[in-house]
Amino acid sequence: MKINPIFKREIMVSSRSKSLPALICGVNILLFAVTLIGASGVVTAMEVSAESDYSSFLRIYGLVVLLEFLLLLFITPSLTAGAISSERERETFDLMLTTQMKPSEIVSGKLMSNLSFIIVLEISCIPAVLVALIYGGVTVREIAELLVIYTLEAFVFMSAGMFFSSVSKSTARASAFTYGFLVFLCFGTAVISMLLAVISGGGNVFSLVILLINPLINVANIVAGQMGETAMLSEAASRVFAGYHSGLIGFWSIISTLSQLTMAVIMIIASVINISPRRKIRKELDFE
């Protein structure tokens, strides 16, 4: 099987780099610190009160996995925001276009290498997440499902980075636009949804639908489900949005993940189009 040359090169270069192992170490140190401090706090509380509150371990799990997600949200765009723009800055991008590589191969090579790093990062974080298993409450399957969702969400963040990288001349600019876009997805959509709910006087379908592309709500909903808070989203929906859209809420994770993946695919296709040399369609021809 022919390996994508860009994937091969990126993996080779990143395996030599000190920054990626340092990043993996940093993330793990942070997650373990939160886990251990939390666990020792719970144990100390047990010693003082002589009561066993095992649900506290579940809360630590929730905190750690949400922290991991926020770290992914912060790290992932920095990997892809320079994917194309850094090649432009190095003046190697034109060279790649003169080779037999297709623009789609350039984009997929970059995405695959960054995704593989994220998968390595997620696997390295598993021990910190598994602490909840010691006292039960979360199954291995649930943790595996969450990791799959994280990988898919990371793919969404990457595709945003790739898109802004393909339209920007500088990596700094691409990073700024990517972070701005992700902040909009995570918080802006929530604000818009609330505003729509207020304006329409109790919410409408659109104010709920816009939240489908919100990765933070999707992950929070899944984690809450794993922690036994199954009614979190439906309660919130019935409180904020006067109408209760049971169909939507019942399949929220699936619909939200698919919506975000669709958005990611569109951004990747747009990235490929952006970097492809193309003929200008002259306006006068359109009217002839």
Place this chain on the structure above:
Amino acid sequence: MILSMRNIKKFYGKFCALDGLNLEIEEGALYGFVGPNGAGKTTAIKIMTGIMYPDEGSVIIDGMETGTDNRRLKKKIGYVPDSFGVYNNLTVSEYMSFFASCYGIDGLRAEKRITRLLQYMGIEDKADFYIEALSRGMKQKLSLARALIHDPKLLIMDEPTLGLDPRTRFEYKQKLSELSELGKTILISSHILTEISEMCTDIGIIDQGSMVMSGRLTDVMKMVTSQNPIIVTLSSKITQAIKLLKEEKNVKSMSIKGNDLLINFEGSRKNEAELLAKMIDAGLPVVSFSREKGSLESIFIQLTGHDEERTVLSYENQSDL
């Protein structure tokens, strides 16, 4: 014909970078592509290499029109940009190997080819060096080796000797001449006109987005020379010579510079010979009689000299982000 560009037009917004450019290169030629800053050289090169498409016109490379089968077409072109275009965090052999795989050349075949090319460029001892440790000259040699990795028929080079020391430049020129002898067609864009006149077999002068002169370098030089004045050096009898020359219908004007007479003469080589014979028959002491030699610089300035030099101020091919 290995490369044919017909009526190429390219606009950056309202700015017309190429205005009906026509360019033809014969197989095996070493073609010098010259023009002032902002003339459209780099845009033309980007169109030839497939990095950019023209707004109008067609580009045919080795019988194939660009945009039809780009994968096959790109196999025919090797490109050396004006910047090095290197990845500093790769070693020389890894860099070559990466570009080999971009052309589908892998494994032992790639290894053999890389070794041979590095040897040819004289940088085989640097195979395990990181590119950032290489000198400018070495990087440029590596860039040429990279462009040859897939054995292209046409080599397109944008200012390849820019910033090189005289020795490296000489070596580089030798390599290009060797490659030309090996049958490669080479297009070199350069500002160094002496270099072009030393190396190239053909030349094209571009100005304001269109070709103002092109052809065999020897023919261009002959044409330039034939437009220059005849310089006649006399040891004495200048007044008598002027009197004789005034009666000649081919002599349009003349000027005196010491013992030299600069004659603006319109006529064939035969007419020139007849004039010389007349002067000798008239007993004039002619020490020398020759056309002032033409230089590429003189024709370049003559053809591209205009009051208002256009410069591409900004190139916004991508979005405004």
